[in-house]
Amino acid sequence: MRKLLLCISAIGILVSCSSSNTVINSAHPIHELMKTKQIIFEAQSASPMVTSSLNAIADNGLIPSGSTISRIDLNGNTNYLKIFGDSVSADLPFFGERQFGGGYGTDTGIEFNGLPESYSQEFNSNKQKYTIRFQISDTSDLYTIYMEVFPNQNAVVSINMANRNPIRFNGTIKALKEEE
Template sequence: MKKIAKFRYLLLILCVTLMACGGSRNQPTDADLRGYEELKEQVNGSGFEIENQWAIPLRGGRINLIGNPNYIRFKGDNVDLFLPYFGERQSGGGYGEGGGIEYDGPTEKLEIIENQQNRNIRIQFEATAGTENLKFYINLHSNGNAETSLNSSQRDAISYRGEAKPLKEENE
């Protein structure tokens, strides 16, 4: 009987220890909180830009974008972007067009969702470039990582992975 009681006691201590250790790993660090506060400030006022290192087309593997010009620049409700495109175009477009996704103007249906618990911000907006309707979904993380998904009325969907940083003075 004493062995069973000791075993139960040992098992209880083990369970409590594991639960205590498991709960602490999701606690935000000071750096996470500072990064999140800086990110909120950039999104809600001072502006930011995203430079992507990877393109992930719907059909095919990841494509390294390092050394290829690409950007998404936010200043208030305006966005200026150039993203290289890799994928199939279903309709529209013509010969001689660059093939990338370009837009400079106001965002339509802009929605900013802040998630304090996960320390990230989701931005959704729409834009119209010529006859093409574009829908953007951007996730910004407190560590500077950015994920962008793009749906188009004329092309296959594509995603990008990169870094968000404060908007540079010469781009404002």
């Protein structure tokens, strides 16, 4: 009898600890926000691809306080990725290595503004998230953007570049206002 009671309570604990799947309905505000194509992503942290060069930088104490080389805190830094209609623009910091020689200058971040190529946006009802994909180029690089937007307005942006190592940003989205 005691073994039976122990088995039943163990099964009850396992069932109660299982994850729940929250399904959002069609009236959820995230659907309207994504339909407008007037959003701004603001990064709170950057996760560069960790290499031996970045480890050497971290060993010399050259990363911001409160950060690690695999997660750099961006709070207080102005950065964005905007989607407005059929155009996109971004001004995001870059932490990582350039793979091929580049020009000299002060434009070392991820900066672009224009019409993207092969833009797609879809909602995955099984995973309860929006996925946005597009490519855009500037004078020195080709960017492939993959963005995941969740119902709580958290977002993850992964950027692959032709001449630099990939980087991922975690942050939030909100509606783009006219003056932004």
